[in-house]
Amino acid sequence: MQNNSNFFPKAIITDVDGTITDKSRRINLDAVSAIRTLFDNNIPVVIASGNTLCSLTFLCKMLGTDGTVICENGGVYRVKYEGEIRIPGSKQVCIEAFSRVENYYAEKGIELELYSPEYRFADVAFARNVNPDEVREIVSDLPVVILDSGFAVHIQSANSGKGNAFGYVAYEMGLNVSDFVAFGDSHNDVDMLKRAGKGVAVAGGDKMAGDAADWVSSKKYGDGFVEGVKRYFPSLF
Numbered sequence: 001m002q003n004n005s006n007f008f009p010k011a012i013i014t015d016v017d018g019t020i021t022d023k024s025r026r027i028n029l030d031a032v033s034a035i036r037t038l039f040d041n042n043i044p045v046v047i048a049s050g051n052t053l054c055s056l057t058f059l060c061k062m063l064g065t066d067g068t069v070i071c072e073n074g075g076v077y078r079v080k081y082e083g084e085i086r087i088p089g090s091k092q093v094c095i096e097a098f099s100r101v102e103n104y105y106a107e108k109g110i111e112l113e114l115y116s117p118e119y120r121f122a123d124v125a126f127a128r129n130v131n132p133d134e135v136r137e138i139v140s141d142l143p144v145v146i147l148d149s150g151f152a153v154h155i156q157s158a159n160s161g162k163g164n165a166f167g168y169v170a171y172e173m174g175l176n177v178s179d180f181v182a183f184g185d186s187h188n189d190v191d192m193l194k195r196a197g198k199g200v201a202v203a204g205g206d207k208m209a210g211d212a213a214d215w216v217s218s219k220k221y222g223d224g225f226v227e228g229v230k231r232y233f234p235s236l237f
């Protein structure tokens, strides 16, 4: 994190759900417009989410970015559409951990709903009908981390968070993480918010994101994202 007031960011990295969407995952149209303004002014926009590569590729096409994405919370990343798909995460350890979690809850009569398992290369994501802290406890001896995006619980292999992939992506782009403003709303954004030159947490998100950020917007979700973009790129608006 940088604290100097002479901070001139060269790029942004942003979370999706809860940051450029509202709580029901409807995209904020002013956020779309702000992303387009940035990109059209040669400010790279990296999309970093717990979502899958195929859904984020489609989102990038619609937004009009160059396709640079961090997916599955850092389990997968790619620089530009034509870049190689890189998979620092290990799905096998996540599947093993999930099977333990699934059995634990099955004994209590609770079924876990997987999210798009057929499209995931690296992590396991499921519905938040159980407590993420309890899930963490169940697999505490395994080489996995449990992330809570506020929209899903994710099982990741250790060292495959958004923050790690952020470092790799920035390097491939010829930038430093300190050149970026990062935007997020949740626990799964914490390492990314801390690594960036400036971290912005949008209002309405969880406390951990707010604590990790340099600045918290006064407006919620996508409106907070736009507020942050205008704050750090005033000359473009």
Ligand SMILES: O=C(O)COP(=O)(O)O
Pocket (backbone or CB within 6 Å): 015, 016, 017, 018, 048, 049, 050, 051, 125, 149, 150, 151, 152, 153, 186, 188
């Ligand atoms: O996939 C999720 O759990 C939510 O994704 P996010 O990282 O864009 O908030």
Ligand SMILES: [Mg+2]
Pocket (backbone or CB within 6 Å): 015, 016, 017, 018, 019, 149, 184, 185, 186
């Ligand atoms: Mg989010």
